[in-house]
Amino acid sequence: MNWADHSAYIELYPKEEFNYEECLLFLGRSDLEVTHQIRDGILYKLIKGDEECLLLKITGTSQSIKAEFPLGSCSAKARQEAAKYIWEWFDLDRDLEGFYNIARKDKILQPLIQNYYGLRIMGIPNLFEAITWAIMGQQINLTFAYTLKKRFTEQFGECLIFEGEPFWLFPEAEKIAALRVEDLRMLQFTSRKAEYIIGIAKAMAAGELTKEHLLQGSFEQMHSKLTAIRGIGSWTADYVIMKCLRHPNAFPIADVGLHNALKLQLALPSKPSLEEIREMAMGWEGWQAYAVFYLWRSLYV
Template sequence: METIQIKGPYNFDLVLDRLSLDPLNSIDLKNRTVKVPLIVEQEPIVAEVKAIGTTEEPEFVINGIEGKEKAEKRIFELFQWHLPLEEIHNHFKSTDLKDIFTFHYGTPLVLDFDPYSCIIKCIIHQQLNLAFAHTLTERFVKTYGFEKDGVWFYPQPERVAKLTVEELRELQFSGRKAEYVIGIATAAVQGELYFEELMRMSDEAIYDKLIKLRGVGPWTVQNFLMFGLGRPNLFPLADIGIQNALKKLYQLEAKPTHADMENYAKSWHPYLSYASLYLWRSIE
């Protein structure tokens, strides 16, 4: 058991609230815990993170990773415990997003639990409403992934690369989406997509590399940079959720144009990813 104290604000209850939107996540809102599936040196590990502190004085207990330094480091990365939110909140106090940041005070940008599963999820979620996107992802994971200690792990690239389009179509994948998911897995197996290397690259270099993959467009890359790697300054202009949030915020009759969105966002740099997150939160 590890006990961790970090600098506030950090509202773990809002973290759990957002994580609970995904049915694959193992959340206990009452006991303030989440079970995290990790692959550390090819070994599946389930870590339990439990909040025992407050928003202003955050404190956590981590179980399941005793003696595993890489797992503890990964937990810090996933929950962004190394990044004080006070500076970010202060930045937005003088912007049009001040009320949203006040309402959702202390909400961090929490990463998806694994970069590979993040990009696979992004591909599956493309052009689907959120409810069916979660349903399709759950079918995929529970059919081809595996479970440990009540926690689901996404199927690893070696497993997915061997699937056929027909097998995924039985889950209600479109033919193209099935091809894209298998193609991503194949690229990972063949070493064309090495996630440890991606973590060290610039946003621009990652964009140039990923955009060459079939099925990967700007929206997918931006979401991967944000939720796969925790990059702080992404603003997906094509995201319908952000467009709807801005329409609500500015009481617009129609969704904003990309030019309008870029104009709104001028004062939100260098924390556009947090602007995106809080805009999503405002309509969830």
């Protein structure tokens, strides 16, 4: 992690192939987003440090990301945690050169890496949030998924008011583990999703499911451990591996957004079959997650 601690603020220095504006565009794709805010081009994110909440005020250029602490000064340890969080959130450990090398030779990806140069997979570092968000998004349109997340967070998450505006933390697994299905049904979750989410919250609260444990395994091991959990199928496992566990081989091949993006990019009369997608993705080995993320990007704005 390449960063500087200036006490009043911190600064992170990504390697090349980084474009803050592109990343910010992704973060601003929904007005219903509750786990971060963008106001006047400035990104605000509330994170949970050791016991205490930390509000980050983030700005960036193509060379660096700067984060201030509008709540006041914070400890050196908290600043380190903030730096680590942002580093992971923006996937700054990744060297995109490998991806761009294979993408330059790929008919589908070539225009995308040109248009979205420097875009990184904006992650969800918190495992419970990543899994829960993926489950919320199963088989419903994205707008409604954001509505569910907003209700869920505003009902069960912690809130901090700053300058008269609320900043939310995604709910803790411990809190959700104590709920009943009806508590989520009231927010228009389906019974099925409510069961899945509470079940996973219980497993995580009991320490039976942790990010650290999953990260120890290979891609295949992560995938099979995740899909062994009720509510997590192949799509959800790949999504979580892509956004939280950060394995670049994650490939949610059944994703509807992916299908639509391919149809659009290739001007196909209808969505490609899984077999056709496998064919297209032959050259993406080792970078499937980035290929998918760039294709998703092509669907908006």
